[in-house]
Amino acid sequence: MKEEWYNQKWAIIARHVLAWGFFLSLPFLLHPSYEHRNDEHMNDKQIWGIYMAIYYLELVIIFYLNAWYLIPRLIYKKKILKYVGCILGVFLFMYATRWGFGKTLLHEETMDIKPTILFIFFSLFFILSASTAFQMIVDKMKMERKISARENENLKTELSLLRSQVSPHFMFNVLNNMVSLARKKSDVLEPSLIKLSSLMRYMLYEADEDKVPLEKEMEYLQSYIDLQQQRFGKNVVINVSLDALENHYEIEPMLLIPFVENAFKHGTGLISEAQIDIRLHTSADKLFFSVRNKFNEISEEIKDKTSGIGLSNVKRRLNLLYGDDYVLQIDKKDDWFVVSLQLNLH
Structure with a gap:
């Protein structure tokens, strides 16, 4: 049976690209104007823009890492402790990236730890929730298609x-x-x-x-x-x-x-x-x-x-x-x- 166009590979990739394009453009769409800022302040904002781009790229990678690897190999196999350990490792990596970026490029002497931890925690929680929901919906749809195909095959046989x-x-x-x-x-x-x-x-x-x-x-x-x-x-x-x-x-x-x-x-x-x-x-x-x-x-x-x-x-x-x-x-x-x-x- 010919697959519907919206279920074909190119259509799925296009949907992902559009969704991430919109998501990644939000910081720039909502970013305030810096036309009247001095050059030194502008340089700091540009550096922060680079960091945020890297940060959002990390979230994209985490989204698919969680959906395509951690959930099938750990959650579905009930290896909960290993899953928690992996997420903790991801959190520490994101925190280390933020700390290293602040030290090397922004020359921060001290970093406000509490808001940084909260920001990373909530953004990580959001992306993991979205990723988990996405993968479970995809897996459910695949299972329903398999059941439907099996029923069709049984129907043809009968x-x-x-x-x-x-x-x-x-x-x-x-x-x-x-x-x-x-x-x-x-x-x-x-x-x-x-x-x-x-x-x-x-x-x-x-x-x-x-x-x-x-x-x-x-x-x-x-x-x-x-x-x-x-x-x-x-x-x-x-x-x-x-x-x-x-x-x-x-x-x-x-x-x-x-x-x-x-x-x-x-x-x-x-x-x-x-x-x-x-x-x-x-x-x-x-x-x-x-x-x-x-x-x-x-x-x-x-x-x-x-x-x-x-x-x-x-x-x-x-x-x-x-x-x-x-x-x-x-x-x-x-x-x-x-x-x-x-x-x-x-």
Whole structure:
């Protein structure tokens, strides 16, 4: 998956540079004007400006030293005493730098120790707090990305398994159709085999994609329905209407076929005046799909024992792929089994 531009390395470096540029410019932006000061005083201020630049550079180094080294290697490993010792060493180094600078360049005979210690302490405390918060946020974001990537990988694996369940189930039904036609020595066996070949091609080469054109999925459904219609002939009334006005929509492959398989499985056999109605149309970026079939309560229990991967499979896939972007209704009423699916295609 392509990384968002704001998470790319150059964008992260740019944010750091801008943040530090603003932070380091504050002393100069807030620095009073020295236009009316004498030359000797100006020289002292320039020396102090150099010291402050060095001091702020120290803070920058401490920020990343704490974030990239001390926290991962000491805090996260619960080596608290070593961490405290390192911070104390950093504090003493900063104090020694201030003392040496005052002695060598400013020729200070005495240094006011208390305000110097307080100034170094509070600035060090601020930079360490900011550094710690920064690194913990970064680490948390990395962990969340890893968890998300792991969940996506698990999702892909689960979807792949669900698809692999659909294929054998479908093939089992279709091959039964072929056996039935062969026994009847039907003239439609050859065109049926050609249709089966096209279906297998779809399953092998296109069903592995994340999405396929809705038109392809409709062709797949129609071929399957044609094979079933050839098998049952006039024993089952089959009404089909697959009408998608727009051809730019995409859908999860082999998502709709379990509903149709279920209708032929439970809507044929010991059923008087068997009938299956299949409707599909699109409107306003939504797909409306319905399948209904007559069923017989007597034979229902027997068939249910061998139908464990149909509707439960597709419900799971809908939840994984579309979340709240679908509405599925399944009803049994007056000897009719009705499935209605509304799916957001945007």
